[in-house]
Amino acid sequence: MGLRENAAAAAGRALTDDTQDQLAGDGAETALLPDPMADYEPGNDDPEMVPVHIAWLRVRRDIRAIGKGEVYNQSGTRFNFRGADTVVNVFGPVTLKHGVNVLSTEVEADYGEKTTKSGSKMRECTTLVHWTIMGPMGDTLTLQTRGEALDTADKSTTKAQTVALRTLLLQFGLIPTQDKEPDTDRIERGEDPIRPAVTYLDEICNPHTSAGRLRQIHHELGSTRQLGALVTNEVGDEEQIGAMVARIGKERAAAGDR
Structure with a gap:
């Protein structure tokens, strides 16, 4: 029994006559590698084999909301936000649970230069990222988002892709912020003062x-x-x-x- 037959036997299958003739004719000497999924059977801890759109809905259902728990407070500007690390930390375990993979399959980047108020130069990067959302059965969704970032060194591309990822997860996940609904506040407009x-x-x-x-x-x-x-x-x-x-x-x- 040759290398090919040994590999096929290890994978739990036999080479057909046609396969043997084809391999013999091409002069290849590399053994066929076993198919790691040939004998796979889902276990109790594995995600349910459902289409990707169902798996994504389950991810959204489990996450529910991500609050704006981080605060930016510099140069007199203050606001609350949801950082990329926070969003990924929430999505990561839930996507694992439901067998969902988020893959960047193509990145288009444009670059420019900006000058800050202090006069220092910063590199600007704007990216268009194409994403593939793969479900547990291997079927996929194709999406795209943009990201923009500035950096004084060599991190503008990485930052822009990170922004694009956060945008993907929040927008296509339709993840609310738990903020108070705008309609709960009612502000009466005052009359403009009359000019004498x-x-x-x-x-x-x-x-x-x-x-x-x-x-x-x-x-x-x-x-x-x-x-x-x-x-x-x-x-x-x-x-x-x-x-x-x-x-x-x-x-x-x-x-x-x-």
Whole structure:
């Protein structure tokens, strides 16, 4: 019995006559390796053999939510976020449980250079990552996400891919943050303060104010019910501001200022 026959026997199968003739004819001397899955039978701890979309749904069901438990607080800017390590630490054990593999199959990267406020140079990387989600039965889903990152050394590509991974897990996992629903807060809008009529005088009397702007001022005064307010006009007489705007507007229009 030759090497090929020994390998096949170790794998629990025999070479057919056709296979033996083919191998004999190609002059190959390398033994056939045993198929590691030939005699595989799922055990109690193995994931259930379900399609990938079912396995992914089970991952989502088990994770439920990931809160924004990390805080960024630098240079006067403060916000809560879900870091990549936190997200991967949550997803890792659950994907193992359900036999789901997350594989990056292609990465497209673009690079640029940015200058910080302090004048230092940073390398910018923007990636488009193609992902394959493989289920326990070997069937797959194909997805893609983008990531963007800056770094002063040689880590911008790694950081950008990490951002793309976090985006993949959170967005395609539809993982909520446990934050309070926006609709639970109801904020009443306050009324904008009314501009007093007297504050329009300088603009009304300015010879460079167009007739169109004067018409707008007249509308603004009317909407705030101030057309009857008494003011001191350009010659020192007391006059209702609505009448004053209309009079000066007609004078500007007659002078050819449209």
